[in-house]
Amino acid sequence: SSLLVETLYPAICRHLGLVLPGQSGSVTLADVPEDLTHVQLLTQAVMRGNRRSIPVTVIQCFDEIRKVFAQTREAKKRNFGMGMFSFNSSGGGRCEHCDGRGVLQIEMQFLPDIEAVCDACGGSRYRKDVLEVEYRNRSIHEVLQMTADEAFTFFKGARRVQSRLNALRLAGLGYLTLGQPVSTLSGGESQRLRIAAVLAGAPSEDELPRRRSATSAGGTLFILDEPSTGLHGQNVDRLVECLNHLVETGHSVVAIDHNPLLVAAAHHVIEMGPGPGEGGGRIVAGAHE
Ligand SMILES: [Zn+2]
Structure with missing residues (x-):
């Protein structure tokens, strides 16, 4: 982990001329591929944001919908x-009783606040006259209750919507x-x-400035620190x-992991060891394909 996150990541940032706050290091990289234009750490951290941040906003599909x-x-x-179909902006079509959140925060004395479904919009986040507008017999609220798979079929023919939804399916x-708030995701x-956002060509939440113009068509090195932790089957x-x-x-993807499934899927495997921490740090074995 320290080799990837504390050595390789800052070294590549420096190589690309990206400023990484609070990081310094002296390792200089040799033989960095010419077409490498960006580097990004991908973590399992739960996404920042409130109830307004939902999967379709992260992959920048909601504007198209x-x-x-x-x-x-x-x-x-x-x-x-x-703008009328946004639940974010005031003056649009959102329910003004709950400011488009669909829930109301209720302060409890001596107890943590609780959330209750908004009684004005019934949790739909929208004004009644906005919900009366339907596309293929579904309101915007009903669309936000669909799964990505269901919506992909529903929006058949709407290519820009479908191509972004497909990123969720690929991920x-x-x-x-x-419409599920991203703060509730595992x-x-x-x-x-985060990977779906990359596949959809949407900017990531913690984007470092890019050296060249932003591109979704490759060129980024993704670094993952034990990405299979906590995941099963x-x-x-x-x-x-x-x-x-x-x-x-x-x-390109560089990951440190112990999971045999992940290791088996790699094109190159480098085993570090022999022991953990100070007992390791040496290349024990290397394999190609
Ligand atoms: Zn409401």
């Missing part, structure tokens, strides 16, 4: 632009509800949602699949 609703005949008749998150899901398979998609789109 709102555009689809704004183009319906019913929306045009009422003069509703795409093994097809079962995720589009560490493993948060990690895969199917979720390790999903992670491996997800990392394979990153590599297929031209990115």
Whole structure:
């Protein structure tokens, strides 16, 4: 872990001319591939953000969905632009009783605050007249209750929506509800949602400035510190699949892990040891493919 996070990561940042706060190091890298343009640490940390941050906003798909609703005949008749289908901005179509959160914070004396479903919108986050606008017989609220898999089928023909939703499916998150606050996702899901954002071409939350123009078409080195920690069976398979998609789109992945499934999926394996901590630090074995 220290080799990757404390040595390789800062060294590549320096090589790319990226400023990393609070980091210094003296290692200089030889033979860095020319086409490496960016580096990113991918963690399992639960995503920052409140109830307004949801999977479709992270992959920048919600704007496209709102555009689809704004183009319906019913929306045009009422003069509703795409801003009306946002639950974030005041003056739009959100429920003003709960400010588009769908829940109300109730202060309890001597006890932690509790959340209760907003009685004005019934938890839908929207005003009644906005919910009356339907696309293929579904309101914007009903769309946000679909899983990524369901929505992918529902938006057949709306290519820009579908291509972004497909990033969630490729990241093994097809079962995720589009409107679920990201703060409720597990560490493993948060990690895969970050990868989905990369696959969708959306900027990541903790993006370092890029040396060249931003590109989703490869060139980034992703560093993962024990990404399979806390994951079991199917979720390790999903992670491996997800990392394979990153590599297929031209990115590179370096991960430290003990999980045999993850190790078996790597193109190159370097075993460090022989012991942990100060007892290690040497290359014990190396294998290619
Ligand atoms: Zn409300």
